Amino acid sequence: MANTEQGNRAAIEAADRALAADPRDLRALIAKGDALGGLGDSRAAASFYSSALRAAGDGAGLAPAIIAELRRARAAVQAQAQQFEAHLTSSLARAGFNPSTSSDRFALSLDLMAGRKRLYQQEPRFYLFPGLPQIQFQPRETLPWLASVEAATGEIRAELDALRAEPDLFHPYVEARADRPNFNSSGMLANPDWSALFLWKDGNEQPEITRRCPRTMAALSEVPLCRVPGRTPSILFSKLKAGARIPPHHGLINTRLICHLPLIAPPGSRFRVGNDAREWREGQAWAFDDTIEHEAANDSGQDRTILIFDVWKPEMNEEERALVSALFQAVDGYGAGGQAWGV
Template sequence: MANTEQSPRDRLEAADRALAADPRDPRALIAKGDALSDLGDGRAAASFYNSALRAAGDGKGLEPGVIADLRRAQAALQAQARRFERHLAERLAGAGFNATTSSDRFALSLDLMAGRKRMYQQEPRFYLFPGLPQVQFQPRETLPWLAAVEAAAGDIRAELNALLAEPDLFRPYVEPRADRPNRDGMGMASNADWSALFLWKDGEEQPAIARRCPCTMEALAEVPLCRVPGRTPSILFSKLTAGARIPPHHGLINTRLICHLPLIVPPGSRFRVGNDARAWKEGQAWAFDDTIEHEAANDSSEERTILIFDVWKPELTEEERALVSAMFQAIDGYGAGGAAWGV
């Protein structure tokens, strides 16, 4: 605890002497934070409290008195953070900021600064195209074709219902490959809880199913599907059984967006990309970057089924799209057996 018999200035000098001998001494760091706080400099005090907590690590081997001081410092940090957030909110409100209607990116920056959210980055497992925006869900205004796909949701669902009457058509979304090592750290391989029925798979039409879905294919005719022969696009109906979960994971390449058109979505089925968690709503589509950590859950008592397809990111030029496609064709032309993937 701080020695209140000394003035804050005297305690500050004493703390500085102790820190000159050991810059990582948690008690000296807290003492300096206490002195600065008493001098009215809460922000500087918080930096020393933070340093004390980092220096203490897991606290093993520290004396009980030091542990008590660390807990007090942590409480002081939390109180300082609340005061700072209130101050910032008042000033920004005066500048016209509204968390509901103002810039989403600026609102996220405040959440990141305050520690309310963490920064999720693109982490493709295979290929990174540099310079693309770090965006979790793609803004609708950048996808002018999305509304037309939504308008066809009723017809697409009718085609889906006919296919659902033949449940054996659906196969586990993740199936082993004989020509590659099959690692399954998430328990999804051959798991029928997450199943799929493909109209296009790995860049090739599946004619037996596609011809049964003319409305679906017509709705996607003007969509900028990500076309890489032997790899993309994939167009599929994805089914998640009641109570099933798809664990957090990352996609392979950051040059495309994955699109969902919800068709059968009981309450309790939800999806998260990075910090943004949403509930599917029938007929309301979205597109997201699957190289940012994402997961899905169906906590309802019914099956959830959506249409999934992949498109080029709108920030890529036509030249860049052609070059990415040519690059993967060159990769697949090097020896036998391409590294195909789905969505």
């Protein structure tokens, strides 16, 4: 035993000499990891194995012998990570943590720490209001009006059905603008796979449609719609054809939430915001931050249709809402903007 410990300490000294000359010496990094592991310090060993793996990059041009050593190092790192995760799980369970019932935010912090999920941040394309929380799907308890909107699902669906009898009313959601450059890198420009019928568009009522949707508008009468003249709210029926996809993208401003009320939601129609993926279910609404990367897919055999509207984030006070509205009115006073929040 003493000889083994002595040998490991001698190996550490030899590795340290090599690393002093070249901190990226792969053999020395692995050797020091082996020696530390032999002394029972698996976490320190994993740190040197991990350093060797980072220094090796894709392994191009390395000798087969060192490639084999790197594979062994990777296996050791993975084993240590599993042991560490098991230790944390058992320790936190004793402290009362239950992934099903405890804090969602704490559960996410563990997933991030363990590398099971990646961190998604707000990345608005045009305007960032600092200090707002990074929340993918807004907690229901912060949206007291959501349940009353859900309660009107049947009446809203009836009004939608009458409009669906006239399919020409729906137009591609992403339309070209004559006064701005148009890019189609995501394949959505003028694509009828994702279409919309607006009740309000860019802050302007579409009276010929709202007249036909009195129950829909009544259901939204107590909702804190995001109001910026000439820009928002937008209220629309959004249709995603069977088999269609909306690629990952980011929204425009982080001072609002986008709300979905599913009206026709066949199984297999789903939505992802950041690392939280959900299926739409008819009559079950949610609100999300669209400046966090999100995408949609309809892998069912039917079209999916939802009601979409935008509201102020509840963390925004009345003064802040008024100032954001004034800001974009000032932008528009300088030159035409409006459509799609293009500045």
